[in-house]
Amino acid sequence: MDEFLDEFKRLEKLCNEIYDQQHGVTLYIDEMEQRSSVASKVIYDWDNDLRKLKRVRHIRNNLVHEPGYLGDYDWSDIAFMKEFCHRILDQQDPLVSLRRLTQRIAQNRRRSCWEATHQSSSLPRQHEQTKQTKPSSNDAKRTQRPSSHGSRWKGNSGRILIKTFLIGLAALLIRLLWFFAKLISETPQ
Numbered sequence: 001m002d003e004f005l006d007e008f009k010r011l012e013k014l015c016n017e018i019y020d021q022q023h024g025v026t027l028y029i030d031e032m033e034q035r036s037s038v039a040s041k042v043i044y045d046w047d048n049d050l051r052k053l054k055r056v057r058h059i060r061n062n063l064v065h066e067p068g069y070l071g072d073y074d075w076s077d078i079a080f081m082k083e084f085c086h087r088i089l090d091q092q093d094p095l096v097s098l099r100r101l102t103q104r105i106a107q108n109r110r111r112s113c114w115e116a117t118h119q120s121s122s123l124p125r126q127h128e129q130t131k132q133t134k135p136s137s138n139d140a141k142r143t144q145r146p147s148s149h150g151s152r153w154k155g156n157s158g159r160i161l162i163k164t165f166l167i168g169l170a171a172l173l174i175r176l177l178w179f180f181a182k183l184i185s186e187t188p189q
Contacts, residue, residue, distance in 0.1 A: 015088075050094075
């Protein structure tokens with residue numbers, strides 16, 4: 001019983017620090033429940049973590065507030081709390097994962113909007129450049145894309161390159177499967 005309560009106190013302390021308030025585990029559970037309709041579909045093990053957090057909070061409340069309650073917990077509940085504390089410290093817990101995913105989606109939307117706006121505004125310039133013998137340096141500056149990691153994979157040429165690579169990889173895998181099938185069929189038994 002002491003080990004369970006000690007682990008819960010550790011989890012509670014971490015959650016209190018996250019929210020800068022008391023009853024941090026309850027606040028964490030409440031936030032998960034508020035975001036559950038979307039998050040449970042996109043964050044791995046969201047529902048399982050929420051269910052287990054509710055379970056250990058319920059057990060802790062009964063141990064502390066119900067006289068004579070012996071508890072229906074086992075070592076897996078203690079292991080979950082230890083593991084969840086490590087995930088919080090490593091910023092791999094469900095709420096942080098959801099925040100990161102939300103930030104990536106927002107960045108991708110901003111980038112897509114920028115590219116769509118940029119491409120539609122650069123169409124007339126491209127047409128004008130075909131009339132000129134030499135593009136001006138101002139036009140080149142306006143039509144440059146911002147540098148980003150992996151920009152060589154963007155656009156149609158990147159997609160074609162990826163598709164070509166995947167087709168080649170598939171052909172290689174088929175050859176390997178054919179070779180192993182032939183090898184197995186020729187092996188004496």
